[in-house]
Amino acid sequence: MFAYVIPLCLAMLALAVVLNLLRLIEGPDMPDRVLALDTLSINALALIVLLGIWLRSGTFFEVALLIAVMGFVTTVALGKHLLHGDIID
Amino acid sequence: MKRLLPQPGLSLLLIVMWLLLTNSLNLGQLLLGGLLGVAIPLLCRRFLLEVPPVRKPAKLVSFALLVLYDIVIANVHVARLVLGRRDRLRPAFVEVPIEIRDEFVLAVLSSVLSLTPGTVSAGLSPDHSRLLLHVLDLEDADDLVAQVKTRYEAPLLEIFECSPT
Amino acid sequence: MNIWIEIAVSALLLLGCSFALIGAIGLYRLPDFFTRLHGPTKATTLGVGSLIVASMLFFAGSEHRLSLHELLLAIFLFITAPVSAHMLARAALQQKVRLVERTRGQPREE
Incomplete structure (x- = not known):
């Protein structure tokens, strides 16, 4: 069953990533681009979790956690930059 | 006690998170988690938010x-x-x-x-x-x-x- | 692996990926920044959450060991998603991004 389900899921996530990239290119404003980047990192994380299931390996967890943390920090830093023109308060 | 553990709830949360992160439950990790649970709130106490006590x-x-x-x-x-x-x-x-x-x-x-x-x-x-x-x-x-x-x-x-x- | 676990994992995977896709569709096709903010903060977060539950169930079923550390990922996402959404919303308000004209109750200047 997984032989059918997992490729289908991968295709859906790939489509999601493409849509995020389109929004990232299109903009039109900076907050839109930052939001697209944030969603992109969450979707990348979903892809990695799915890959971990496909390859039956638990070692992908650390990668996913790192992407989650880096994505959040990036979004907050960019948000701060948009708010104050400065990252550190 | 209050000085060593400013926020017991946070310390407990940190221990549980450490155990989840290492995905194991043995004495060594428990001790290391406990150490982190005591050290991190002490080091960060200047800028921690005061969490009101849970009543219910x-x-x-x-x-x-x-x-x-x-x-x-x-x-x-x-x-x-x-x-x-x-x-x-x-x-x-x-x-x-x-x-x-x-x-x-x-x-x-x-x-x-x-x-x-x-x-x-x-x-x-x-x-x-x-x-x-x-x-x-x-x-x-x-x-x-x-x-x-x-x-x-x-x-x-x-x-x-x-x-x- | 038990067939029921397999079915449950497959259903959760499909559900999670559909929500992630819906979040991305929302991000792409809704008309302005604030409406776009809704898709990623809700749908994508729940989508990844259900993928993570599927992963936990899968490893519990196939290797017969309980691995709870995926929960950490889910908790992290559920805490950070609203924070970054709030941050971006404030930034967008300050930058005065274009709004759909029919948006009611537009915030006053501060």
Whole structure:
């Protein structure tokens, strides 16, 4: 069953990533681009979790956690930059 | 005791998170987690938020379940709006007057509102008395304010020991 | 692996990926920034949450060991998603991004 389900899921996530990239290119404003980047990192994380299931390996967890943390920090830093023109308060 | 463990809840949370992170439960990791659980709150105590004590733990659990249920419902709702007709959306900004004064509880409330019913918290008035929400599809502003107040704010006020002003 | 676990994991995977896709569709096709903010903060978060539950169930079923550390990922996402959404919303308000004209109750100037 997984032989059918997992490729289908991968295709859906790939489509999601493409849509995020389109929004990232299109903009039109900076907050839109930052939001697209944030969603992109969450979707990348979903892809990695799915890959971990496909390859039956638990070692992908650390990668996913790192992407989650880096994505959040990036979004907050960019948000701060948009708010104050400065990252550190 | 108070000086060594400024926030026992946070220390416990850190130990549990350390055990989850290493995915093991043996004495060594437990001791290391305990060390971190004591050291991190001590090192960070200058800028930690004061978490008000939980008055009703049972209520907290039922509130968490309610929020989890609402998250699922809200997602189905948002999914329908996203896939539906674009020109039928009724986006709006709504200001909700809030009674919660404690910063931590306020953060919990705005996070819950962002995750649940078709709203995203978008700002706070400078005196912390009104929360600005953006609603994807607003039917009636007064209904929404009433729902926020009874469904989410009242339980939080009841759970955490902080006096409404 | 038990067939029922397999079915449950497959259903959760499909559900999670559909929500992630819906979040991305929302991000792409809704008309202005604030409406776009709704898709990623809700749908994507729940989508990844259900993928994570599927992963936990899968490893519990196939290797007969309980691995709870995926929960950490889910908790992290559920805490950070509203924070970054709030941050971006404030930034967008300050930058005065274009809004759909029919947006009611536009916030006053501060």
